[in-house]
Amino acid sequence: MSPAMAAFNTFFLHGAYLVAGVTFILGLRDLGSPRTARRGMFLAEFGMLAAIVGTLLHQNIITYEWIFVGLAVGTVIGIPMGFWIPMTAVPQRTALSHAFGALAVSLVGVATFYDAYGMGGHPLSGFERFAIGFEVLLGSLTFTGSLIAAAKLQGTLPGAPITYRGQNVVTISLIAVMAALWAWMVVSPEQTGTFFGLVGLALVFGIALVLPIGAADMPVVIAILNSYGGLAAAATGFALSNNVLIIAGALDGGSGFLLSILMCKAMNRSWGNVLFGAFGKVVASAKKAQVEKTVKSMEAEEVAMLLDLAEHVVIVPGYGMAVSQAQYAVKELTDLLEKRQVDVKFAIHPVAGRMPGHMNVLLAEAGIEYDKLFDMDQINSQFPRTDVAIVIGANDVVNPAAYDDPASPIYGMPILDVHLARSVLVLKRSMAPGFAGIENELFYRDNTSMVFGDAKKSVSGFVTQLKEME
Amino acid sequence: MEELAKQFSAPESLVPMLPILMGLYVFAMAVIIGYLVITRVPPLLHTPLMSATNAISGISLVASIVTAGSDKTLSQVLGTIAVCAATINVVGGFLITDRMLKMFKKKEAK
Numbered sequence: 001m002s003p004a005m006a007a008f009n010t011f012f013l014h015g016a017y018l019v020a021g022v023t024f025i026l027g028l029r030d031l032g033s034p035r036t037a038r039r040g041m042f043l044a045e046f047g048m049l050a051a052i053v054g055t056l057l058h059q060n061i062i063t064y065e066w067i068f069v070g071l072a073v074g075t076v077i078g079i080p081m082g083f084w085i086p087m088t089a090v091p092q093r094t095a096l097s098h099a100f101g102a103l104a105v106s107l108v109g110v111a112t113f114y115d116a117y118g119m120g121g122h123p124l125s126g127f128e129r130f131a132i133g134f135e136v137l138l139g140s141l142t143f144t145g146s147l148i149a150a151a152k153l154q155g156t157l158p159g160a161p162i163t164y165r166g167q168n169v170v171t172i173s174l175i176a177v178m179a180a181l182w183a184w185m186v187v188s189p190e191q192t193g194t195f196f197g198l199v200g201l202a203l204v205f206g207i208a209l210v211l212p213i214g215a216a217d218m219p220v221v222i223a224i225l226n227s228y229g230g231l232a233a234a235a236t237g238f239a240l241s242n243n244v245l246i247i248a249g250a251l252d253g254g255s256g257f258l259l260s261i262l263m264c265k266a267m268n269r270s271w272g273n274v275l276f277g278a279f280g281k282v283v284a285s286a287k288k289a290q291v292e293k294t295v296k297s298m299e300a301e302e303v304a305m306l307l308d309l310a311e312h313v314v315i316v317p318g319y320g321m322a323v324s325q326a327q328y329a330v331k332e333l334t335d336l337l338e339k340r341q342v343d344v345k346f347a348i349h350p351v352a353g354r355m356p357g358h359m360n361v362l363l364a365e366a367g368i369e370y371d372k373l374f375d376m377d378q379i380n381s382q383f384p385r386t387d388v389a390i391v392i393g394a395n396d397v398v399n400p401a402a403y404d405d406p407a408s409p410i411y412g413m414p415i416l417d418v419h420l421a422r423s424v425l426v427l428k429r430s431m432a433p434g435f436a437g438i439e440n441e442l443f444y445r446d447n448t449s450m451v452f453g454d455a456k457k458s459v460s461g462f463v464t465q466l467k468e469m470e
Numbered sequence: 471m472e473e474l475a476k477q478f479s480a481p482e483s484l485v486p487m488l489p490i491l492m493g494l495y496v497f498a499m500a501v502i503i504g505y506l507v508i509t510r511v512p513p514l515l516h517t518p519l520m521s522a523t524n525a526i527s528g529i530s531l532v533a534s535i536v537t538a539g540s541d542k543t544l545s546q547v548l549g550t551i552a553v554c555a556a557t558i559n560v561v562g563g564f565l566i567t568d569r570m571l572k573m574f575k576k577k578e579a580k
Contacts, residue, residue, distance in 0.1 A: 020529065060539065125486065
């Protein structure tokens with residue numbers, strides 16, 4: 001390559017990175033509204049393409065065949081992961097993609113480091129070593145942590161927290177040793193064993209971090225791993241002096257961090273409590289000693305009569321709706337009620353489901369318009385004038401113990417005020433408590449009726465009965 | 471400390487620090503802009519937001535490409551796996567984000 005050509009390529013490369021950085025920010029801005037969101041993503045895709053083409057002209061690239069093999073194989077795997085994965089599997093797919101992203105970043109870090117110190121290449125500056133240490137540390141733990149999270153969400157691993165004695169001691173010691181190894185590899189990088197020890201330990205730490213966390217806490221875990229993956233990418237940017245990596249990493253890391261804070265707030269818990277609390281294992285004994293209480297249960301016919309008289313209906317979906325794939329039946333019920341001039345709204349708790357925004361995606365997939373979906377803050381004031389609130393597979397997010405039982409583990413957590421509705425229908429498989437193992441006093445209230453059975457079948461039953469009444 | 475004092479007594483040795491400072495500068499700006507932009511994304515779109523940022527951070531593909539294009543075997547092997555993993559995220563991430571966004575419809579005005 002002639003010097004003039006090389007200079008042109010470098011110029012083009014940095015121009016492409018600038019375009020990419022700008023389109024990423026604009027693309028995320030357009031996600032502010034469903035109307036502009038798709039346009040924004042096309043913009044970001046264009047920026048990504050520019051960055052990739054620019055990089056292929058990079059002067060340090062000597063061989064191309066392996067690059068194209070990687071691109072081809074990645075595309076062949078990526079297309080089905082984008083097109084054919086069912087929407088109910090989006091949480092585990094997301095966890096898996098965090099694992100892939102972290103893997104890529106870690107491998108780049110390992111290769112860069114080994115090039116310099118294992119192969120006698122150009123040594124790295126102290127700051128670059130610091131950044132690479134951070135990159136492989138976060139990257140490796142995000143890789144294994146995300147794999148465990150995906151396995152838990154898929155059901156390959158049990159969703160319940162897996163805990164062992166002295167777990168927090170092990171966790172803290174692991175952190176201390178990793179910090180020491182990180183410092184050591186910055187100071188004396190020639191001993192490459194330290195570096196690989198750090199990588200190995202971080203891989204183990206990722207597993208140790210996520211195994212003890214229950215599946216229902218996954219909204220927070222996914223968001224935190226999202227954040228770690230982004231920060232690892234930003235660290236790569238620092239190590240390689242690549243601004244577009246720093247920008248994309250900061251956006252990804254920042255977004256994951258913000259989401260995890262929102263999720264924690266919605267559960268009234270701290271980060272530390274989610275990560276190290278093994279929630280779901282601690283069964284509250286406070287409510288256990290109470291006298292036997294009775295619940296009312298209802299059959300589809302009675303439900304149809306109740307809905308026949310209703311004017312305002314609010315539906316509260318939870319993870320149970322996703323499990324039984326009830327969203328299409330829910331759409332059918334919504335259409336039928338609306339045809340009868342009933343006002344139907346959906347109330348969505350921030351931690352309903354297994355990842356942020358999970359319920360919204362499922363309902364949108366079933367064809368329910370998004371202007372019917374309301375956040376907790378928007379809908380809570382409306383429950384007092386709601387005739388029927390239908391809770392589908394949600395439990396802890398509607399538990400009034402959050403208000404009035406200081407002994408309850410969820411005391412203080414913001415909930416959907418369904419208990420204020422005139423009638424509450426709770427669709428549930430059985431009386432088994434929710435993930436946190438907490439009794440739900442809502443079920444015993446006078447205005448609550450239980451509808452036992454599979455959510456999809458129950459909702460379809462309502463539809464059939466309502467149609468028969470016509 | 472002595473090291474640090476020496477650096478300040480010889481200001482030209484601070485020059486290599488400049489790229490680091492530029493990196494931090496870009497990082498700080500991106501964090502601030504990211505915060506302002508992402509807080510405006512409604513909870514409705516939080517799942518697409520996560521898949522979108524995931525696809526975007528697949529930009530680590532550019533670093534993977536350079537690694538895979540090296541003439542050293544180890545870098546080629548690790549780089550190729552990295553290119554593959556990052557490409558899965560870019561391709562799959564943008565595809566699923568668009569698939570989700572297409573589903574969000576508003577009731578049409580009659």
